[in-house]
Amino acid sequence: MIVGIPKEIKNNENRVAITPAGVAALVQNGHSVRVETSAGQGSGFTNEDYKAVGAEIVETAAEAWASDMVMKVKEPLPAEYGFFREGLILFTYLHLAPEPELTRELIDKKVIAIAYETIQLDNGALPLLMPMSEVAGRMSVQIGAQFLEKQYGGKGVLLGGVPGVPKGEVVVIGGGIVGTNAAKMALGLGANVTIIDVNADRLRQLDDLFQGRVQTLMSNSFNIANAVKKADLLVGAVLIPGARAPRLVTEDMVKDMSPGSVIVDVAIDQGGSIETVDRITTHDKPTYEKHGVIHYAVANMPGAVARTSTLALTNVTVPYAVQLANKGYAQAIRDNKALAKGVNVIDGKVAYKAVADAHNLPYASIEEVLLVKN
Numbered sequence: 001m002i003v004g005i006p007k008e009i010k011n012n013e014n015r016v017a018i019t020p021a022g023v024a025a026l027v028q029n030g031h032s033v034r035v036e037t038s039a040g041q042g043s044g045f046t047n048e049d050y051k052a053v054g055a056e057i058v059e060t061a062a063e064a065w066a067s068d069m070v071m072k073v074k075e076p077l078p079a080e081y082g083f084f085r086e087g088l089i090l091f092t093y094l095h096l097a098p099e100p101e102l103t104r105e106l107i108d109k110k111v112i113a114i115a116y117e118t119i120q121l122d123n124g125a126l127p128l129l130m131p132m133s134e135v136a137g138r139m140s141v142q143i144g145a146q147f148l149e150k151q152y153g154g155k156g157v158l159l160g161g162v163p164g165v166p167k168g169e170v171v172v173i174g175g176g177i178v179g180t181n182a183a184k185m186a187l188g189l190g191a192n193v194t195i196i197d198v199n200a201d202r203l204r205q206l207d208d209l210f211q212g213r214v215q216t217l218m219s220n221s222f223n224i225a226n227a228v229k230k231a232d233l234l235v236g237a238v239l240i241p242g243a244r245a246p247r248l249v250t251e252d253m254v255k256d257m258s259p260g261s262v263i264v265d266v267a268i269d270q271g272g273s274i275e276t277v278d279r280i281t282t283h284d285k286p287t288y289e290k291h292g293v294i295h296y297a298v299a300n301m302p303g304a305v306a307r308t309s310t311l312a313l314t315n316v317t318v319p320y321a322v323q324l325a326n327k328g329y330a331q332a333i334r335d336n337k338a339l340a341k342g343v344n345v346i347d348g349k350v351a352y353k354a355v356a357d358a359h360n361l362p363y364a365s366i367e368e369v370l371l372v373k374n
């Protein structure tokens with residue numbers, strides 16, 4: 001199989017979908033890899049690094065896309081839709097629930113679109129989302145701490161406080177991978193931390209993990225309103241896999257926050273969990289202010305720490321890419337239930353229920369689609 005690696009084109013997206021180690025793994029399995037020139041630059045990998053392990057360097061995005069399978073990091077942007085074609089395997093983050101136009105293009109062009117973020121193990125874990133959630137969760141607090149500084153428009157609160165002065169209040173909604181990593185960083189800085197989740201078992205685990213050093217709260221609008229009101233830094237970290245993020249923090253709750261507080265809505269890639277997060281921001285201009293509160297809503301946070309993120313991402317994506325390349329997508333999906341859950345669009349049908357529901361489109365299970373192919 002020929003595997004293509006285009007250069008990422010999203011604002012400040014410095015990650016790349018494969019490292020030289022990943023190229024080596026595919027080449028050892030008998031595949032060819034085309035890497036668009038300088039695709040690895042932002043992550044510290046040169047064309048020569050890729051050539052040394054057997055990749056072909058191609059000059060244009062079109063040449064990289066003219067492959068059997070394209071691996072990317074971020075969802076394709078409109079400038080890339082022209083490269084879609086029937087039978088192309090696209091293996092990348094897709095976040096289709098808030099992206100009707102992209103969903104329609106993938107359906108119409110009959111792309112086999114496999115989303116990193118919905119590949120799911122039997123225990124519910126999302127192994128290809130996890131490393132980037134670890135990165136974004138950790139970043140959310142360092143970013144929030146920065147924007148709380150006066151010169152960035154913040155209220156001038158140091159999250160750890162100092163002896164004799166109150167600590168900052170960090171409220172995290174969603175106690176999964178992003179939320180846990182945000183809490184670790186916030187505790188490390190010495191802040192008071194509250195984690196809100198809808199899953200009582202998860203709250204128990206968090207209470208054990210942090211040995212009572214965080215306040216856990218059941219997610220309901222009463223608890224959220226009270227917690228948000230006192231937050232210096234609010235981190236949005238909820239997820240219902242594949243679905244549009246639930247809007248848990250209302251505009252009125254944001255109005256109740258004190259001026260100069262900061263919201264980091266990590267869940268923006270699934271549409272955002274806070275009512276006043278009404279746009280996606282970029283690393284170039286990461287924040288806007290509403291009701292006196294600073295809002296940060298960058299959908300590719302890990303792109304800013306690309307070296308770490310590319311290594312962490314490709315550690316988990318490449319083994320699945322090798323399966324897809326070795327077996328072909330249909331057999332790979334039949335053999336690997338976790339991978340099958342990654343299929344969002346195939347043969348012009350939406351094969352992930354939450355995505356179909358988000359767009360009021362018909363849903364066809366992957367089993368049905370594969371049966372027709374037999």
Ligand SMILES: NC(=O)C1=CN([C@@H]2O[C@H](COP(=O)(O)OP(=O)(O)OC[C@H]3O[C@@H](n4cnc5c(N)ncnc54)[C@H](O)[C@@H]3O)[C@@H](O)[C@H]2O)C=CC1
Pocket residue numbers: 117129130132133134136173174175176177178179196197198199202219237238239240245246248265266267268269270298299300301302
């Ligand atoms: N902006 C960015 O650059 C990045 C964004 N993300 C996003 O961050 C979000 C969180 O990801 P993970 O932590 O990996 O997900 P996760 O599945 O590990 O955790 C989500 C948590 O939300 C909780 N939850 C669901 N509904 C809730 C509700 N109504 N109230 C309170 N909690 C609720 C779940 O019980 C779960 O514990 C996702 O949208 C993910 O795509 C991840 C990485 C980078």
Ligand SMILES: CC(=O)C(=O)O
Pocket residue numbers: 074093117129132133269299300301302303
């Ligand atoms: C998860 C995701 O969307 C990202 O890492 O950019």
